[in-house]
Amino acid sequence: MTAVLRWADETEGGPAVVLLDQTRLPAHEEERWCRDVPALVGAIRELAVRGAPVLGLAGAYGVALAAARGDGVEAAAGELAEARPTAVNLRHGVERARAAWRAARPGDAAAAALGAARELHAEDARASAAMAGHGLELLTGLLPARAAGWRLLTHCNTGALVSGGGGTALAVVRAAHTAGRLERLWVDETRPLLQGARLTTWEAARWGLPHTLLADNAAGSLFAAGQVDAVLIGADRVSADGSVANKVGSYPLAVLARHHGVPFVVVAPVSTVDPDTARGADIIIEQRDAEEVTGTGDGRHAPAGVAVHNPAFDVTPPDLVSALVTERGTVGPMDARRLAAVCDGPRAT
Numbered sequence: 571m572t573a574v575l576r577w578a579d580e581t582e583g584g585p586a587v588v589l590l591d592q593t594r595l596p597a598h599e600e601e602r603w604c605r606d607v608p609a610l611v612g613a614i615r616e617l618a619v620r621g622a623p624v625l626g627l628a629g630a631y632g633v634a635l636a637a638a639r640g641d642g643v644e645a646a647a648g649e650l651a652e653a654r655p656t657a658v659n660l661r662h663g664v665e666r667a668r669a670a671w672r673a674a675r676p677g678d679a680a681a682a683a684l685g686a687a688r689e690l691h692a693e694d695a696r697a698s699a700a701m702a703g704h705g706l707e708l709l710t711g712l713l714p715a716r717a718a719g720w721r722l723l724t725h726c727n728t729g730a731l732v733s734g735g736g737g738t739a740l741a742v743v744r745a746a747h748t749a750g751r752l753e754r755l756w757v758d759e760t761r762p763l764l765q766g767a768r769l770t771t772w773e774a775a776r777w778g779l780p781h782t783l784l785a786d787n788a789a790g791s792l793f794a795a796g797q798v799d800a801v802l803i804g805a806d807r808v809s810a811d812g813s814v815a816n817k818v819g820s821y822p823l824a825v826l827a828r829h830h831g832v833p834f835v836v837v838a839p840v841s842t843v844d845p846d847t848a849r850g851a852d853i854i855i856e857q858r859d860a861e862e863v864t865g866t867g868d869g870r871h872a873p874a875g876v877a878v879h880n881p882a883f884d885v886t887p888p889d890l891v892s893a894l895v896t897e898r899g900t901v902g903p904m905d906a907r908r909l910a911a912v913c914d915g916p917r918a919t
């Protein structure tokens with residue numbers, strides 16, 4: 571697979587941050603070269619690169635790009651950090667590379683920023699592997715053994731496209747498959763930008779996961795029919811009280827899961843936990859353009875000028891979260907004290 575995000579140096583026409591353009595998947599596997607920070611900020615806003623952990627990497631490499639070009643690093647860091655407001659990893663990634671740049675001697679500062687971004691990249695890959703292991707262990711303890719395996723439902727996209735490694739929730743699903751315990755992955759299409767339909771099905775097919783795509787509003791009848799053993803999702807920010815912001819449509823799944831007695835499991839690195847955001851209500855939810863809801867692709871299906879509500883994320887309260895799987899271990903049941911016990915300490919992205 572084309573690298574989700576990589577650094578290109580002068581030997582191949584860089585400096586540049588090179589992305590696998592996720593707006594073009596699944597039909598086209600194309601690189602998108604970002605040769606300066608405005609280009610990278612545009613790619614982040616358009617969701618050419620998306621998903622919390624890899625946004626942290628984009629932020630860190632973006633700072634390295636500004637430094638390598640001799641552009642204003644402080645201004646670039648500010649623009650990158652504000653490109654999207656909800657995933658806290660973006661800000662962490664920017665801060666990590668900026669701190670390395672600031673701490674270095676002037677002649678070494680660009681290399682220091684790049685070194686920090688590379689370090690973060692490697693840490694993120696290790697975090698994916700650790701989350702996959704912890705997640706599988708959790709599911710094994712939580713779910714009754716079924717001869718045919720588990721039926722897991724996911725929302726949005728949380729695989730290798732969002733990470734320096736295998737991802738978050740989808741990495742756990744893949745571990746379950748490898749262990750011979752996955753009967754079926756139910757993939758929510760994830761309106762309005764179809765990250766499930768476009769990206770998760772693409773990854774699931776590449777990994778050989780048995781999977782079925784459904785319209786988001788078909789999930790309820792699946793639960794009612796007893797066809798869902800657990801829900802696994804990622805997160806863009808977890809506040810100090812354990813509230814989880816994730817792709818819009820996650821909260822209704824948590825309500826359904828509670829009603830039907832099904833575990834609702836969140837998988838995210840500790841870099842997604844934000845001790846500076848006290849409660850779920852404090853998480854800034856990105857509002858996106860009306861056109862994402864009024865049409866798909868080239869066609870518009872809603873009347874021109876209709877008022878639109880298009881939040882990119884929603885917030886699930888801690889009491890609906892059965893467990894949070896991190897690379898450091900699992901928090902469950904979710905509450906502020908348990909969360910702090912697992913997540914306090916030095917962070918990666």
Ligand code: MRU
Nearest residue numbers: 620621622726732738804805817
């Ligand atoms: O708007 P997106 O596509 O960036 O939203 C991504 C999600 O909501 C993911 O579920 C989240 O970042 C977790 S991925 C580890």
